[in-house]
Amino acid sequence: MLRVTLFCLAVLAVAVYGDVEKDVKNAVNEVTTTKDGALYCPVPLVGTACPSSSFFHYYKCCGELNRDCCFNLQTWVIVLLALLAVVMLASFILSLIRCVLCRR
Template sequence: LFIGPQSNFIWYYTCCGSLFADCCFRLQTWVIVTLAVIGILALGAIVISLIRCIFCCD
C-alpha cells in the first residue's frame, strides 16, 4: 500500500530508499522526453545559428 503525496499528470511519487520507506518525486516519462526534445532542438538551433554567423558572406 502506497501512501504519499498526490500525483498528477506531470509528476508522481514512488517508494524508494532503504526498505522503500521514503517517497521519491519522479517526472512522468512523457515530460522527460518532451524536455529532452526541446533541449536538443534548442541546442541545434544555437549551433546552426553560430555556424551561419561564422560562415556568413556579407
C-alpha cells in the same frame, strides 16, 4: 546459392521486424501513459503517506526499506524536455554556423 542466401536474409528481416515492432509499441505505450504513484511507502497503516500524483509527476517508494516517497516526472515530460533541449542546441549550433559562414 544466391536464392538461399536471399531467402535466409528475408526470413531474418521478418523476424527482426516483428521484434522491433513489439519494442516500438511498448515504448510508445510507456511514453503515452501516465503512471500512478504509490499512496503509502512501504505499505498502508505502517508506512509514510505520499502526496498525490498529477499529470506531470508521480511518487515512487525509494530509500532504505522503500519507506520514503521519491518525486519522479512522468515519462512524457522527460521526453518533451529532452526534445526541447535538442531543438535549442541545434538552433544554437546552426546560428553559430550561419554567423561564421555568412559574414560579409
